[in-house]
Amino acid sequence: MHEMSLAENMLQLIEEAASEQKFTQVKTVWLEVGQLACVEKESLRFYFDVVTHDSIAQQARLEIIEIAGQGLCNQCHQAVLIASHYEACPHCGSYALQITQGDGMQIKELEVE
């Protein structure tokens, strides 16, 4: 459900960018979503369509770039790729991983007219 709020936030950022960068139509939105971010991509796509109806981003294509989850193992100090919060370090089996990447969501760029 919170994907609707996220989609609204996206539209706000796009509208702010439109006012700063002077454009009237958004054709494509490139969004980076971390694997560990608390967001369901399909749900976000659905709400993005709903929220952008009759807006500057109406019918904009949403391109989602999935960013790998990455952590640093506190025990063996190796950088590891992880797909979820409950994964153990593949090298030493420790669960004490510090997330270093892949828990955020960011609009990267827009194709606009």
Next chain:
Amino acid sequence: MCTTCGCGIGQTRLNGKSIQLRRHSDKPLNYRPPGQDILHSHAHDPIPVDADHASETIHFGTGIAGTHAPGMSQARMVRIERDILAKNNHYAGENRRYLSEQGILALNLVSSPGSGKTTLLVKTIQMLRGKLPIAVIEGDQQTDHDAARIRATGVPAIQINTGKGCHLDAHMVGHAMQQLPLQDNSLLFIENVGNLVCPSGFDLGEAHKVVILSVTEGEDKPLKYPDMFHAAGLMLLNKCDLLPYLTFDVDLAIEYAHRIHPALPVIQISATQGTGMPAWMDWIEAECRRTAVAKHTLKSTDQTLG
């Protein structure tokens, strides 16, 4: 429902009164035609999922961003690189700054529905009464039942009804903070909407999220809903008085929570019987002292700079 974008925010209520939480522009957006292309580089892109090495960076030059030819159409690329939670985080930062300047410890209580958050809150208030001023922000989709339960203890409470919304956000909490009589050096409890998923991503400006897991739920809730346990600063294992009647494995639940968040402190309590509550009081009082020290440090820094 909001008529501008169709969102559910229009149903958000503060103590039953409608508030405008999102400002939509009434005017259509009118902008000048686009100018020249904006140069962009991909030097700092993070690693996408299909990368095969943790330290390798892959460049996203293959999409339209890399192939678009200027002059062919009016289309252009605009690089904005903004976090989609930036707005909420901005409001959360404002709340946090106000709270720390006033020496107020804010705790965001999060859990599934039915874990005993409100009962815990009522008992906690009864135990802390007379020691320090307390205020409460209650979040639910509908009704002000919880705020009424809190007010019955003699503590001021504001009810936020989120309507169709599934979580509190920092803007709603900022509004509620303005309406509450918040005293300096006090304690503010924010009881979030009963939901183990959505509230994890929304910073309200609190010092800590306190996640409540009750022993009538499954031991594997931390694994099923990892984001919340990852975001929490304390876990309370509630309804422990019922353990003799259940097959709940306490050690396993704590082990699962520590897989998600290795340093997460856990206190076993029963809000109704009072067991473990002194340890929870000690934790709150230690955090209050920490907040007071931080306020003092903040003031001396301001004076030095001023």
